[in-house]
Amino acid sequence: MRVVHYSTRLGRSAGGLYHSVSGLARAMAALGAEVTVAGGHGNGFADERHVWGQLPLLTHRLGRSRHGFSLAMQAEIAQLKPDILHVHGIWSGGSIHGRLAPRQTRVIVSPRGMLDPWILARRPWLKRPHAALFERPMLARAHLHALSEHEAAAALDYMPALAGRIFTVPNGVEPAPTSEVKQRDGALYLGRLHEKKQVLALFDAWERHSKKMMLTIAGWGEPAYEAEIAARCKGHKRVRFVGTLHGASKAQALSEAGFFILPSLSEGLPMAALEAISHGCIPILTDACHLPELFAQGVALRMEPDFSDFSTIVAQAEAMSDGEKSERSARARKAAMPFFWPAIARAMLDHYAHILEETSS
Numbered sequence: 001m002r003v004v005h006y007s008t009r010l011g012r013s014a015g016g017l018y019h020s021v022s023g024l025a026r027a028m029a030a031l032g033a034e035v036t037v038a039g040g041h042g043n044g045f046a047d048e049r050h051v052w053g054q055l056p057l058l059t060h061r062l063g064r065s066r067h068g069f070s071l072a073m074q075a076e077i078a079q080l081k082p083d084i085l086h087v088h089g090i091w092s093g094g095s096i097h098g099r100l101a102p103r104q105t106r107v108i109v110s111p112r113g114m115l116d117p118w119i120l121a122r123r124p125w126l127k128r129p130h131a132a133l134f135e136r137p138m139l140a141r142a143h144l145h146a147l148s149e150h151e152a153a154a155a156l157d158y159m160p161a162l163a164g165r166i167f168t169v170p171n172g173v174e175p176a177p178t179s180e181v182k183q184r185d186g187a188l189y190l191g192r193l194h195e196k197k198q199v200l201a202l203f204d205a206w207e208r209h210s211k212k213m214m215l216t217i218a219g220w221g222e223p224a225y226e227a228e229i230a231a232r233c234k235g236h237k238r239v240r241f242v243g244t245l246h247g248a249s250k251a252q253a254l255s256e257a258g259f260f261i262l263p264s265l266s267e268g269l270p271m272a273a274l275e276a277i278s279h280g281c282i283p284i285l286t287d288a289c290h291l292p293e294l295f296a297q298g299v300a301l302r303m304e305p306d307f308s309d310f311s312t313i314v315a316q317a318e319a320m321s322d323g324e325k326s327e328r329s330a331r332a333r334k335a336a337m338p339f340f341w342p343a344i345a346r347a348m349l350d351h352y353a354h355i356l357e358e359t360s361s
Contacts, residue, residue, distance in 0.1 A: 027345030069093030113268030193221025
């Protein structure tokens with residue numbers, strides 16, 4: 001099976017897709033699929049390329065454009081004659097590549113949270129014409145991969161004609177080392193610094209309600225937003241900003257934090273939350289993170305996205321006994337197991353095979 005994964009940005013600027021698409025593509029190749037990855041890159045890609053392993057890449061420089069469409073890339077994809085073109089993300093060049101895919105190629109589209117109502121409400125004046133030209137024609141022939149039942153429902157609301165062409169497979173994660181640190185402490189926010197993640201609101205709420213626990217904010221974002229977070233954290237005893245963490249430093253932060261917090265307004269299925277539970281962090285999440293099983297299993301603490309219950313949540317976390325923390329941490333690690341990449345890749349390949357069989361008959 002020849003598979004091309006397309007993502008507009010192949011570097012860290014892609015946010016969660018940097019790890020979710022690369023993890024899926026590598027795991028599929030390990031299971032025997034013939035996988036090629038296509039997309040754009042910016043400066044510094046030489047230091048970011050490693051996440052794709054030995055996978056063959058079709059790349060082009062994005063320059064100032066975030067849109068990412070490339071005629072040369074379109075020709076290269078067509079020459080490969082893939083059985084499957086899997087487009088990750090919409091509202092960009094990927095939707096054009098998906099629309100222009102050869103008729104013999106089956107197109108799979110992963111919106112990756114980009115059909116969430118919060119996202120659709122942003123810049124509708126731009127999305128409507130783009131959708132008329134590219135997203136809707138692409139989706140008229142494509143199958144849609146949803147990360148959660150919520151995303152599947154959002155996709156059907158957006159385009160009811162997708163009924164019968166939607167399947168759900170969650171994001172995956174690498175298993176974290178099983179060795180445990182002697183003492184976990186504090187809470188960690190780790191990820192993109194963006195208004196939908198409410199990082200500034202988190203800082204304000206933590207400053208008002210935390211009595212003794214340290215919050216570490218780690219991540220990257222638009223320079224102005226990141227600078228404001230850094231400035232607010234400077235000199236505070238219970239909130240600190242440590243910038244971007246990758247590799248061993250990220251793993252260390254996740255293994256040492258007692259809690260992981262993501263007060264998001266809009267997500268597909270957050271990679272950072274999956275990484276956190278794999279490391280044994282106790283998550284504090286909104287419903288917009290679309291991990292209801294973590295609440296049902298007594299792993300996560302639920303918070304309201306407007307922070308109306310935040311004082312109660314922080315008090316509960318700070319008062320939690322060592323025994324309860326240990327028990328929840330163990331539950332978190334167990335809850336992460338169904339999300340490990342080999343099983344996720346196998347499920348995705350099974351859906352590909354079913355779609356190819358169904359459309360060839």
